[in-house]
Amino acid sequence: xxxxxxxxxxxxxxxxxxxxxxxxxxxxxxxxxxxxxxxxxxxxxxxxxxxxxxxxxxxxxxxxxxxxxxxxxxxxxxxxxxxxxxxxxxxxxxxxxxxxxxxxxxxxxxxxxxxxxxxxxxxxxxxxxxxxxxxxxxxxxxxxxxxxxxxxxxxxxxxxxxxxxxxxxxxxxxxxxxxxxxxxxxxxxxxxxxxxxxxxxxxxxxxxxxxxxxxxxxxxxxxxxxxxxxxxxxxxxxxxxxxxxxxxxxxxxxxxxxxxxxxxxxxxxxxxxxxxxxxxxxxxxxxxxxxxxxxxxxxxxxxxxxxxxxxxxxxxxxxxxxxxxxxxxxxxxxxxxxxxxxxxxxxxxxxxxxxxxxxxxxxx
Numbered sequence: 548x549x550x551x552x553x554x555x556x557x558x559x560x561x562x563x564x565x566x567x568x569x570x571x572x573x574x575x576x577x578x579x580x581x582x583x584x585x586x587x588x589x590x591x592x593x594x595x596x597x598x599x600x601x602x603x604x605x606x607x608x609x610x611x612x613x614x615x616x617x618x619x620x621x622x623x624x625x626x627x628x629x630x631x632x633x634x635x636x637x638x639x640x641x642x643x644x645x646x647x648x649x650x651x652x653x654x655x656x657x658x659x660x661x662x663x664x665x666x667x668x669x670x671x672x673x674x675x676x677x678x679x680x681x682x683x684x685x686x687x688x689x690x691x692x693x694x695x696x697x698x699x700x701x702x703x704x705x706x707x708x709x710x711x712x713x714x715x716x717x718x719x720x721x722x723x724x725x726x727x728x729x730x731x732x733x734x735x736x737x738x739x740x741x742x743x744x745x746x747x748x749x750x751x752x753x754x755x756x757x758x759x760x761x762x763x764x765x766x767x768x769x770x771x772x773x774x775x776x777x778x779x780x781x782x783x784x785x786x787x788x789x790x791x792x793x794x795x796x797x798x799x800x801x802x803x804x805x806x807x808x809x810x811x812x813x814x815x816x817x818x819x820x821x822x823x824x825x826x827x828x829x830x831x832x833x834x835x836x837x838x839x840x841x842x843x844x845x846x847x848x849x850x851x852x853x854x855x856x857x858x859x860x861x862x863x864x865x866x867x868x869x870x871x872x873x874x875x876x877x878x879x880x881x882x883x884x885x886x887x888x889x890x891x892x893x894x895x896x897x898x899x900x901x902x903x904x905x906x907x908x909x910x911x
Contacts, residue, residue: 569734572628573611574727575639576680577601579700581611582641584687585621590643591692595621601687603730604679619643630734633711634723637702643688646695651685653698658705659725664718664780666753667746675714675724676700683730700725713743716779717750741791747783748792752799754780758909760805761785761792763823767808770898775910787812790821793882803888805910806879810835810871810893810901811853817874821882832856838874839867854896868893868902876904 585595598610599621614622620642627635646652655661655674662669668678676684688696702708705722709715714724726739751759760771760782768782785792796804806813811831812823820828831853839847839860848859857864876891883889890905 570628571734572626572630572632572732574730574732575625575634575723575725576677576683576727577603577611577730578623578625578639579641579680579725580683580687581613582621582623582639583643583684583698584691585613585616586619586641586643587688587691587696589616589621590619590645601683604683605729614638627732628734630732632732633708637704637708640701640703642699644697646697649695651688651696651698653681655721656699656701658702658722659700660709660714660719660722662718663720664750664754666750667717675719677724677726679728680725713747716784717746740786740788744785744788744792745795748795748799751780751783756781757802758804759783759801760807760910763808763812766896770894771807773898774900777910787822787824789816789823793879796883797886801887803890803909805890805892805907806875807892807894809896810857810868813875813891813893814853814871817871817878819878835871838871842867842870857895857901865902869904872902872904
């Protein structure tokens, strides 16, 4: 049916890289372009069929299934293929109205955010509809009419979904962004996440940040705020993509960085694991245990977790944590080719500092 999620949409590009079982999907930008074209067709007296054809940035074309289209409005259900995309299954709705003059005016409807900070590809005050989706939407509209138009995009549950994205930290308020550079969602690709990392760096730099604090996730963020007087835009949540983030840092004139987090994640950096996801890197337990034995002798308490290991060390935890932080700091410094000063802080699950290395005064 039109409203269902087809099992194998014929228009979804085939998977690549030896993973034929994974389906590709479509970006919110592609969905919005299709819905916009369908909505405009209804205003012109046309009747869109069950699918609408749109062009992609690489010049190819595809057909996107419609949920409904009537009276200047249309909707598409976002199909992210087999990617664990937060917007998968969301409804992208577009309303088109004719304008008296101009070209295409974009407006944020329900669930679409508004940019409030400099540094993103869209200026403050504008709807969070990125440049490539804007071009795709304009192209889709121009395939059916040259009339000036107002395009209002909505995602009904977008504000709730946005809480699970980087938007709140990027200063995009009120909902999701309409995204996409290729028009396609590649399953389990890190490209979207890397794009959000670059956005975080751009916003930090545009806000005058010279010394960002890199944390793996929420535990690190809370610990950073607990121990240092930081601005929100100074903290960059890296997730597992430390290698990618440090590579991106080279394009920004930051002076120094602080890596702060739990040793269960950061110890992996000392061992040269720059993607710290548990399925793609070794456990941190042997790394910290080996360091403990080297510093304290063979009678170091055994533990199945990094948190338990440091708890069992008691008063001896500080020298071990400090040494581990030193190894992490040196590994990061080598990774960025000593282009900026590096400090490292290790915290337990309660946010308490276990150990550190480097000059922390810029963040105090």
